[in-house]
Amino acid sequence: MRSATYRPWASFSLLVLSGNLLAASPSIEERLARLEARTAAAEARASAAEAEATQLRKEVERLNQNQQFALGNPLVAPETQMSLLARVAQIEARQQSLERDTSSLVSSVGSIRNITKGFTFSGYARSGTMSNSGAAGRASPYITPAGSVGGAVGRLGNESDTYVEMQFAKEDQSENGTHWKYTVMLADGVETPNDWTSSSSSLNVRKAYSELSHLASFQNSAVFKNATLWAGKRFDRDNFDIHWLDTDVVFLAGTGAGIYDVQLTDQWRINASVMSRSYGDFSEDANDKDIRSYIATLNQFFDNGRWQLMLNGIASRQNDAKVQANSEDTKKTERLNQAGYSPAERGVHSMLAYHRPDFFGQEGFFKAALLYGKGLGAEVKGIGSDGELLDEASALRLAMYGQTRLNDTWRIAPVLLTEHSKDRYVPGDNYRWLTLNVRLANELSSNFEMVYETSWQTMDLDPKGYKGRQAADGAFWKLTIAPTFKAESGNFFKRPELRVFASYMDWSKELDGFSDSDNFGQKYFKSGGLWQFGTQMEAWF
Structure with missing residues (x-):
């Protein structure tokens, strides 16, 4: 179940062709x-x-x-x-x-x-449209100024894109008992509502990896008996997210190799991996073209997985080439370096998480996570994904969320997400934000629910002019009502869902003018309150 923050690349035409072939041929x-x-x-x-x-x-x-x-x-x-x-x-x-x-x-x-035999197909998709008084609506779970540093505000009635994931997997067992598995995922995301979107799509292979488990050579070892080896391009298996807020709590992804489920003791299990990511091309010098980051991860689980301690070390050699490439002249580069504006070449990241399989004794679940990062680790959600962070950058984030039943016909899913980071992109910059979100569902029949979502976010941001952004100090709130049809009601994560919705949002006047290139700064998108209406489908299996 992925989110709007992911935007793969390439052309959508292959996806359309594949869809036509699948539609024309029997399964x-x-x-x-x-x-x-x-x-x-x-x-x-x-x-x-x-x-x-x-x-x-x-x-x-x-x-x-x-x-x-x-x-x-x-x-x-x-x-x-x-x-x-x-x-x-x-x-x-x-x-x-x-x-x-x-x-x-x-x-x-x-x-x-x-x-x-052993073949599986799974996927996720959403597609919707939104209107604001006859004009195209402005929508995104990261629509606010705080969204520029990860402050999501809730996705219900706040998405108008089309995003698709299709995952194919084949697994089998060798004669010696070793299991193997191959997985590939295709994904695409577009903003346009048109039926033909090849010129604006971003078709991408998000996963391509293989696994070996139950290795015959490991069966005499209590430590490695249940271990899984893997290599390739993938998401880390133990990422987790707040789906209705459309944000990962932690997201580790890239290309590399690792081992899962090394059982050191009955109550202590570890995963270890090394992954690589790219910060792109930042110099005309061929030797500096591809700036890579490398992430070494040790993920530890205690008490049958209830407690999780994740440690990450990040290194990116010559990441300061970004300054040379992005600066207009040598003197400006020197001034930036003297001011301390030099992207970090290393970083650390850590997360302590608590996972409950129930909601404090009631049906549902509850999770909490405290994350801290320094340098390249100050992007605490997408580990190693931000190459602009300074050496002195630091961030502390807290997430608490879950879902449960209020009674036989009502369900509730509350969220608290907050972060404080500083010295991220410019020495002395400061970002503080907090989001409170609640989604409610009232089951009226076996196929129909009334779904409600309310969000409130407060922020105090001082970007110090980074990317032309101005200081923003205020609050944002949103209320959404969404009559929803689904195959089977009664479960928070049952899909598919077909929705119509109405969203009302408003924010402090002080947030207007945050950025000329962002939503909060556009001529016809000002505080004072506005309604947006739309439809959406969401499916996964």
């Missing part, structure tokens, strides 16, 4: 069912032919034994016997042909079963 399950039906029919025809041939053989034998069939007997013509024998030969030939067809069909069914 694997349908092909398999058809082949099995044909096989059963062929087997039935072969059995009928065999029964008919047997009956005719008995008739020939009876005639041979009948005295009336003696040579020269005028009552029985020799042609009769020859005709019966010829018919038997024809039926036997037909039977052999049917048996060959049946064998071929059985082989085809077996081939498809072999292909589909």
Whole structure:
């Protein structure tokens, strides 16, 4: 279940072509069912032919034994016997042909079963549209000034994009008992509501990796018996998010290798990995083209996973090439460096998390996480993803959220998310924000719910002119009402859902003019309150 912050790359035309091919061709399950039906029919025809041939053989034998069939007997013509024998030969030939067809069909069914064995397909998608008094609505869970540093405000009635993930996986077991698995994910995201979006899409392979588990070589080791080895491009398996706020609590992703589920003791399990990410091309010098970051991770779990301690070290050699590439001249570069404006080349990140499988004894769940980062680790949500952070940058974030039932027909999902960071991009800058969010659902039938979401966010931001942004000190709030149809109500995470919604939002006048290139600063997007209306579907499986 992913969020609007992810924006893959490439062209959407391949996705459209794939969709057309899948729509035009029967599914694997349908092909398999058809082949099995044909096989059963062929087997039935072969059995009928065999029964008919047997009956005719008995008739020939009876005639041979009948005295009336003696040579020269005028009552029985020799042609009769020859005709019966010829018919038997024809039926036997037909039977052999049917048996060959049946064998071929059985082989085809077996081939498809072999292909589909261990094959899984999963996905996530959302698509919606929004209007503000007849004009295109402005929407994003990160719509506020605090959103520029990760301050999400809630996604219900606040999204108008189309985002798709399709994940394919194939797994099997070797003769020695070792399990293997291959996974690939395609994703795309667009803002336009048009049906043809190849010129603006961003089709991307977000995952491509393989795993080995239950390794035969590890079965005599209590520590590594249940370990999983992996390599490739992927999201870390133990990322977790606040879905209805559309923000990850922690998101580790990249290309690398690692090992999961090393069981040091009964109550102490660890994962370890090394991943690489790119900060892009920041210099005309070919030697400085691709600035990489490398993230070494040790993820520890205690008390059957209830407690989690995650430690990350981040290094990015020559990351200060960004200053040289982004500066207009050498003197400006020198001034920036003297002022301490030099992107960090290293960083640390840590997270202490608490996971409850219930909501303090009630149905549902509860999670809390405290995150801290320094240098390149000061982007505490997307680990190692921000190459603009300074050496002195620091950030502290707290997340607490969960969901439970209030009674037989009402569910509630509350969130508290807050962060304080400083010296992020310019020496002396300061960012403080706090979001409170609550989503409520009232189950009115087995297929219909009334869903409500309210958000309030307060912020005190001083970007020191970074990217032309001005200081912002104030509050934002949003209320959404969304009549929702779904396949089955009664569960917070059951999808698909089809919604219509109305959202009302307002904010402090002091937030207007935050940035000429951001929502808060646009000529027709000012404080004073506004309504936005729209529709959306959301699905995953």
